[in-house]
Amino acid sequence: MHANFMKFSENYFGALSMSQAPKVTAALSLMKWLLAIVMTGVVTVLLLFLAGVFHSKVPSEVGATTPRSAEGLKSGAARLLKRPRYETATGTVKPVHESAVAAKLLAKVLEINAIAGQVVQKDQVLVKLDDADLQARLKQAEAGLTSAQVRSEQTKTEFGRAEQLKAKKAISQADFDTAQAAMKSAAAELERATQAVMESQVMLEYATIRSPMSGTIIDKRVEVGDTVSPGQILLTLFDPTHMQMVASVRESLAMKLKPGQLLPTRLDALDFDCEATISEVVPESDVASRSFTVKVTGPCPPGVYSGMFGRLMVPLDEEEVLVIPVAAVRKVGQLTMVDVVSDNSLSRRNVRLGRTLELDVEVLAGLVEGELVVVE
Incomplete structure (x- = not known):
């Protein structure tokens, strides 16, 4: 325009x-x-x-609120509660008994009767190795033992004859000594052959690998057809009925702990709390973290596995906590409020809460000890 x-x-x-x-x-x-x-x-x-300049104003009487009466309402007092204070030490669940099954031979794997997670019994066959050469060695040792036995019987007979001839003075001392030495040599050869058979049997048993204890397989490192060497780990298993938690506790607290002491523990993944017994405090501090390793044992719930996360509660001094009943708390949107009783009237007040302690809740700000709040 x-x-x-x-x-x-x-x-x-x-x-x-x-x-x-x-x-x-x-x-x-x-x-x-x-x-x-x-x-x-x-x-x-x-x-x-x-801006509303041309609108009529709201009368002040409309915004006024009438104080509410507390008559007939149940109330509870904010009180101080003494409770033990703990410091949390993080730990890891580990088995008390864990075994690594290793090979004692250089041989090919013919059969595996175990997988991860499988429950096995003591002396159950887990792995079979190729034992063809061991079988041949055992047969050779048994043949040698038979030969040694025959030789030993022969020399014993000859020595007995030599003793009779010596008594009649029909042979010289040299011939007698020769017969005696032959008998002792045959006896030694028999003993060597016997030990060779036992050695071959032991080596043959190494080809059949059995479980050293009852437990659960947690790791399988070989497959059928692999060639294993002496000392190579084939399987790892543990006893799930005897578990422990291994935690790192700072120096100042670890020095106060003793074997046999009970400590609260928690497994977050299973939502499980229990009292565990200190089984060992390793007398060596970690240089990097300045902490000691503490091992605790306790009842194992179903579903606990090696490597799970846990918490160890190390006791400190007692603390005073201001608490009110949980039923006194009101939720108004995102605000947390309580109705405070004063001179038989109610006033709503904002509060800041902390931990929930069974039927009570911790009050961090907004109330003082002795103030009454309405409990519904």
Whole structure:
């Protein structure tokens, strides 16, 4: 609108004579100022309207609240509660008894009777290795033992004959000594052959690997067809009925712990709490963390596995906590409030809460000891 007006004015006054140009310029300037004042006034009135200047005010009586009476309502006092204070030490669940089953031979794997997670019994066959060469060695040792037995019987007979001839003075002392030495040599050879057979049997037993204890397989590192060497770990198993938690406790607290002491423990994954017994405090501090390793044992719930996360509660001094009944807390949107009783009237107050302690809740701010709150 302003642009159209200015264009009209310029066209209109442009037709005037050059002698009237100063008057035209003054008139245009005056019109611009008048238009700016009018627009400013319109904007000001609009802002005042939006601000509610032209609306009637709400009477003060409407916003007034009548104090509520506390008569007939159940109330409870904010009180100080003494409770033990703990420091949490993180730990890991580990088996008390864990065994790594290793090979004692250089041989090929023929059979595996175990998988991860399988429950096995003591002396159960887990792995079978190729024992063809061991069987051949055992047969050779048995043949050698048979030969040694025959030789031993022969020399015994010859020695007995030599004794009879010596009694009759029919042989020389040298011949007698020769017969005696032959008998002793045959006896030694028999003993060597016997031990060789036993050694071959033991080596043959190494080809059949059995479980050293009852437990659960947690790791299988070989497959059928693999060639294993002496000392190579094939399987790992543990006893799930005897577990322990291993935690790192800082020096100042670890020095106060003793084997046999009971400590609260928790397994977060199983939502399980129990009292565990300290089985061992390792008498060596970790250089990096300045902490001691503490081992505790306790009842094992179903579903606990090696490597699970746990918490060990190390006791400290007692602490005082201000608490109120949980039933006294009111939720108003995102606010936490309580109704405070004062002079038989109620007033709503914001509070800041902490831990939930069974039927009570900790109050961090908003109340003092002895104040009454309504409990519903």
